[in-house]
Each structure stands twice: as structure tokens, then as C-alpha cells.
Amino acid sequence: MPTRDAAQRREDAAQAYDAYLASCPARQLVDRISDKWVTLVISALADGPQRYSDLSRRIAGVSQKMLTQTLRSLERDGLVSRQVTPSVPVRVDYELTPLGLTLMPLILHIKAWAECHMDKVATARQTYDATK
Amino acid sequence: MPTRDAAQRREDAAQAYDAYLASCPARQLVDRISDKWVTLVISALADGPQRYSDLSRRIAGVSQKMLTQTLRSLERDGLVSRQVTPSVPVRVDYELTPLGLTLMPLILHIKAWAECHMDKVATARQTYDATK
DNA sequence: CAGTATCCATCTTGATACTG
């Protein structure tokens, strides 16, 4: 009789994996930019500081909840800064931080790859779907 | 009375946004690499062809369902090829396609950025959480 | 203007069991 059954081993593997995930910086970044709205917000802010209402207009289709949530998480990660002007009505501007700016080229590279190769991906999909 | 109420306008915006999403190649790519397992599978395959069982062992914590699902989607996108050897028991090897290989440098860049800057992100998170 | 709070549908994920 083994000291560990299959379920136990699987649990161990899952825990080891979680630890790996938690310590893997690339994984964390991917989790970050993989958010549905993060890249859109960063792209929008690439043109300079924007007000909350500007962002919600530029990123059509985003709900207040998601926009706020995305901005909060980016602010928490130090990628975006938030500045409140206590006028009436209140005005809030968002801006990429220096750290956020270093992430920009990365997103541009992704865009460039996509623009070069996504047509091939689309073709591959059609071929695959037709074959299936 | 306006010809469109607020709900109507929001719906229009959402549809326009969907159309934008559907036609935006960068968006599609982000959707692709943002998958929880895609980057891990591609990283694993960076070292060369791997069998299904090898992959499931290297990417500890992935369920059969998710591994299969991820491999299928990558195959569909033309990023990974699947080769079946009809022996007994059957053997299946997965390998990056030329297209998949062009995606590699991108992922390496992401890794490089992460390794350089994620400590700052971690610090920013701690500061934010402490302030809050 | 710039949010917060709540509810609810849906999508995703994983555990489990079974198969050629």
C-alpha cells in the first residue's frame, strides 16, 4: 500500500502548481493584461491623461462597474495614477504612470504581431472548422 | 422627445463595440494569449515537440479537460500541430507550427518585462493596500 | 461627474467517471 493515493498526489501537484503560479512574474503579468478591459484602457490612456467620462465614452460598451474596477486594479498595480480635482462637480483624471508607460511598447508589439499574423490565424480557423 | 432613449443608445454603443472587438486583431490576440493555459503550453512546447502525457506532467495542475481544450484551440488557430502515431497504445505529439514559433519572441518579451518590473508592481500593490 | 451597491444570468473551470 502506497503512502499516498492518486487524489493525494494530484492535490500535491495542484499546490505545487499554485506556488509556481504565485511566484512566476510572467504569469502575473499575463493575468493582468489578459483582463478584458485592461489593454483598452491602457491604449486609451496612451494619448495622454483622460477623464473618467472620456474613458467611458472612448471605450464604448464598457459598463461603469467594469471601467471603475479596471481603473482601480491598474491604480493598485501602479500602472495608472488617479487625480481628483475637488471642484463641483468633481473631476477625476487618469494617467499612465512611468511604470505604465514602460508597458506600452509591449502592447504595441502585441498589436504589431496581431496585425501581421492574425489573418493567418483566421485562415487556420476556417480550414480547421471546414475539416472538422 | 428624442428618437432614441438612453437604453437604445447604450445598445447601439454595445453593438458598435462588439463590431470593433470582432474586427480588432490585437483584441483577438489578447483574448488568445490571455487564456490561463495558453502561455504555459506554448512555453512548454518551446523546448520542442512534446507528448500529451509530457505536457500534462510539465504543466502540473492542469486538468485533462483544460489541457485538451487548450491544445485544440491552439491547433485550430494554427499555432500548434498535432501528430498521431497509431501504435498501441496510441501516441500523440504536439509541436509549435512556424506561425506558433513567431509568437514565441512575443511571449519572451512579456517574460522579460515581467521579470524586470513585476517587483515594482508588487510593491505598488502593497503600498496601495496599506493606504486603503 | 464619478462613482457605489445589489442582483442575477452566463461563462468558465474542475472533479469525476468512462472509453477506443
Added chain:
DNA sequence: CAGTATCAAGATGGATACTG
């Protein structure tokens, strides 16, 4: 070995209503 099928649970996101 390399899957497929099914079901339950948690995460996700959007609609809606309200506020300093």
C-alpha cells in the same frame, strides 16, 4: 495513452438603481 462526457460550483460581467 489520450482522450470524451457530464455535472456542479465559483468567478465574471452586465443591468439597474442610488449617492456625495
